[in-house]
Amino acid sequence: MKYELDYVLDSALDGIFIVDENHRLVLFNRACEELFGISRDELVDRACWKLADFKATWKEKRAGSESRIAYGDLASKKERMVLAHKGGMEVWVETIYTPIYDPESGGIAYVMGVIKDISEQKRLEEERERLLEQLGSMREELERKYNFSEIVGRSPSIMKALKLTAEVAPRNTTVLLLGESGTGKELLARAIHYNSPRASAPFVAVNCSAFPDTLIESELFGHEKGAFTGAEKARPGKVRRAMGGTLFLDEVTELSPAAQAKILRLIQEREYEPLGGESTLTADVRLIAATNKDVEKRVREGTFREDLYYRLCVYPVTLPPLRERPEDLPVLVNFLIRKFNREMGKGLKGVSPEALAVLSSYHWPGNVRELQNVMERVTILSKREVVGTSDLPTYLFQDAPEAKGEAQIMSLRLPKKFSLENSVQRFENEAVAAALKSSGYNKARAAKNLGLSRSTFRYKLAKVPKELLGN
Ligand SMILES: Nc1ncnc2c1ncn2[C@@H]1O[C@H](COP(=O)(O)OP(=O)(O)OP(=O)(O)O)[C@@H](O)[C@H]1O
Ligand SMILES: [Mg+2]
CATH class of the missing domain: 3.40.50.300 (P-loop containing nucleotide triphosphate hydrolases)
Structure with missing residues (x-):
């Protein structure tokens, strides 16, 4: 029977040892020795200190009441510590100490320690800490990124x-x-x-x-x-x-x-x-x-x-299109240049007044996303510090006043027989229609692009045949 008990204890994966108050090791199983390679002296010292601790508590409890101390009253708590491994490494272990009573005297005779290697658990806990920290800083970054000030x-x-x-x-x-x-x-x-x-x-x-x-x-x-x-x-x-x-x-x-x-x-x-x-x-x-x-x-x-x-619709919020808030364009352009400078390690200083005029005349059907794409491309391609008109994609010029005039003259096809008055009217109709379309049907902008007052523009627009206006 004794042989069998030793055999069983030696098969356990957890380290099990028993110590008496004279620092004598009564039992020290194979796992203690081989698996952990923990130094005996260190264990014995700790266990004896624990044993003394148990005894003191036991005496205190006995003094306070005459009744028998229930089993488990002194059951130990888990204790985590780093123990030196024989090989020089440190192992994280969790030990549970339990007092063993002398059946005759009723006093504490031994202390039993059960040790578990928790290095893996510890590693996972540390990993979790690290991930939580990372998550925290990512969340802070997101909060910063999606702050209203951005x-x-x-x-x-x-x-x-x-x-x-x-x-x-x-x-x-x-x-x-x-x-x-x-x-x-x-x-x-x-x-x-x-x-x-x-x-x-x-x-x-x-x-x-x-x-x-x-x-x-x-x-x-x-x-x-x-x-x-x-x-x-x-x-x-x-x-x-x-x-x-x-x-x-x-x-x-x-x-x-x-x-x-x-x-x-x-x-x-x-x-x-x-x-x-x-x-x-x-x-x-x-x-x-x-x-x-x-x-x-x-x-x-x-x-x-x-x-x-x-x-x-309890709480509707409308975001206006970019073409209806021209004052935002230069601010956005500067913001985007700074953003792409940072992302691409570039050093663009800004855009020239002429380039800004072209950007401002465009009707931006894709709004800020489209502007963002243009500025990204410009930041990649621009060789100069200040972005000029030649750095801008050509389609942006379609709404620019000078370019429009030119395009219209070239595209005006006249019949074989025509009176000057008719052709001038025809040219005017086409110019008004083109200005309106390229401004995204924004009359104020179309009038501005043509250099007309709003009322003159409206007067001229009234003469334009419907089929020229599309939409
Ligand atoms: N006022 C602004 N300031 C800075 N960046 C902006 C602003 N408005 C839009 N953007 C940027 O423009 C891009 C497009 O914005 P967003 O995706 O929010 O548009 P959306 O209204 O959801 O468009 P869609 O209807 O096509 O989904 C995003 O990259 C966004 O960060
Ligand atoms: Mg969207």
Whole structure:
């Protein structure tokens, strides 16, 4: 029997040892010796110190009450420490000391130690610490990046949009962001999230137009295994992933009717069901929706639910197109030059007044995104410190006043027989139409490009045949 007990103890993966108060090792199993290679003296010293500690507590307890000390009253706590390995290395171990009572006297006779190597656990814990730290600094970076101060512009319209969003950010209110493509809707949505109490939870963006009708529901709400052909595993949706954070529904008008109904329920009841599932789940998400479409028109046409529109439209914020806020252009150009200088290690100083005039005359259908692309390209290609007109892509000149005049004269085709008066009128009509088109149908800008007052422009525009105007 004794032999068998030794055999069993020697087979244990944890180190087990027993010490008496005279520093005598009663038991020291193979794992202590071989696996850890821990020095006996160090262990024995610690165990004896522990034994004395147990005895003192035991005496104290005995003095306080006559009743017997329950087993486990002195059960030791886990203790973590670094022990020197015989090979010179240090090992992280966790030891549990347990007192062993003398059955006759009832006093503590020995202490048993069970040692576990926790080096791997320790390594994982340290790795976790490191990752959490990294996550913290990445989050700080994101917060800095999506700070409202990183949204550039000084025009009254952008200032108004920023003021509105800064006010609503700390609340849970649903926000609807309206504006043409590239005006900064997603940038603003992120700024709202990172300046809200939900900042440390995820910001999850879903582009509602990127999925066919059948898939958008599963993308948003997730599905159970076997919910549809091909659903081999259960999968959580974006609503689940945005738990505690913000769900950004981009291009919200493109949601299928079924998905619209579910989103409405999500807003009203904060509830949803994964596809093919029985259970109803609660969603703790803040919604931000965006669109570059005319939502009211969609409602009138019957493709977008009116009740959902009203729910989303609690707090609308409109981002104006770049061509309607010319004062933002130079500020954005400088901001982008600095940004790309930093990213590409370049040293551009700015743009020449002529180049700025060309940039200002262009109608920017792609808004800030398009400007950003142009400035990136310019930063890569420009060989000079100050960007000149020759560094700009040629399509930007289509709206520049001089270039336009030239293009028109060349493209004017006259019939074989013509009176001068007719041809002048014809030339004028074409010039007015071209100016209007290239300004993105902005009459004020078209008038400016042609060097006319607004009223003269309107007077001339009234004479232009409809078919010349397109649109
Ligand atoms: N005011 C601004 N200041 C700085 N950067 C801006 C500003 N507005 C937009 N941007 C930048 O322009 C790019 C386009 O912005 P964003 O993606 O937010 O546009 P969007 O309105 O969501 O467009 P879409 O409707 O096409 O999705 C982004 O890289 C964004 O960082
Ligand atoms: Mg977007």
